[in-house]
Amino acid sequence: MLISPACRDALEGWLTHRKSLDGVADNTIEAYRGDVLGFLTFITGHFGDTTGLAPLARVKPTDMRAWMAHERRRGVAARSLARQLSSVKSFYRWLAEREGFEPTAVLATRSPKFQKKLPRPLAEDAARAMIDTVELQAGKDWIAARDAAVLTLLYGCGLRISEALGLRFADTPLPDVMRITGKGGKERVVPVIDAARRAVARYLAAQPFPMEPDDPLFRGARGGALSPRLIAKAMESARMQLGLPATATPHAMRHSFATHLLEAGGDLRAIQELLGHASLSTTQAYTAVDTARLMEVYDNAHPKGRRHG
Template structure:
């Protein structure tokens, strides 16, 4: 029998997948990035089933799935080189779709849903120390021949470190968001909004950048602009920080996102509680924020082992 095409997607299955993605986006506030990832995960799964069974996957054939099918899919993905963390995410998306499909169609997919995801060690964030963060910003300030560009890069990075913003959140700000008040409303992942306290130092560095910027600030225009006037890209900030870390001898983990990690770990070290930090970061789940307690504990043990006489 000739295997079907690479996706092996029957029309009824394609319609079910499209509907599930719509439900996820509408009822669970999934971001566009997450929906795209889920679509890729399910297409990989359904394509595998098409080749595995020799026929396009349909809602009826999906009702007959067993643990052996799920294990075969996991084995195929691992053979392709997919890591444990990526495979766990892919299997989570598959289970979510199958659970929704079984509820809608009245199928019993408990056998397939019982398949376990691979265990993996969650990597810990690698924040900068307060001194490293300050030195990096100072190096960025002195690292560009064009003063307004240097001021812009410092302003963006200060928003990441001082306010805990994602780089995409900082770069999505427009002229209408200025001047900053005591707090700023940020639209994060999944369109969720949160209020972030605005430190005076953040207002000051943004004001310094705007004073030097050659571009007129307009409500509908980007707050942070590239050299040609368009919205600044995250890649330019990454380049500026890469140069600074090379000059300072900082590790490759010193990235723009590490400044956001630094915001969280520095707050925790100063006595901030996890719930508040969760709100400030815009995490949907407290478990995502709790990873910073592991960072704090790891640093504590590192200091203990270095300082203790029997370490």
């Protein structure tokens, strides 16, 4: 079922708005496009009307339920459907404001419930043991030094794996502070611990390839850019050796960075900045710290929040 040219134009207009005004990343834009296009295609077929924007303005709660039931029958999981609904609501807010219709039927639709997966950080000794043990998985000394350097950047600086593997030779020797461009093109300042500087310097001294400024810092066995899958595989072997759960992934090293900083008395907002999270609630979930601990941090940080008793 093809959607009307007016619907397609509206979708592209909204995506352009999100990208230009809100600075949304390209891959997020493509996810939005897929989510809303699927909804528009369903509504067009549901009403049997391929003219203009009229079908969108007369969507009722029963139509929303029909769409969600259709998606579930297609095998769409609750978590994915919740994301699709969020995209559709965002599109409707924008469209209703432009076209002057009432979007309540869409905006009031309840998101399906799903179990949120909390990240699982490693204990401090397990994170250190992972860095030490991952070196033992490599057949060559320089690869051992490389894998240890990558994990030290994840755990010591809170980098995402994509950010660590995005570093260039021109970024070395690592400075005291790095500027990292993360999700959505957001830039943040990250302090670099001595251990990370030493680990990267040791890798560079051992690696066998000529390096130009624009070359990727971390190289695969044949000299190409290092794949994140290779780091994940090295961690799989190391976690089996250490008896750690399957949640001990490269991303878990970043979780651990945040959790251990907070446990050491770090300020939640400062950790939010270091991680590059747009929302403080993301940092709270990321750190997987209980509410009592968060309240303690809040009480100590906020003069009006201190409770006396």
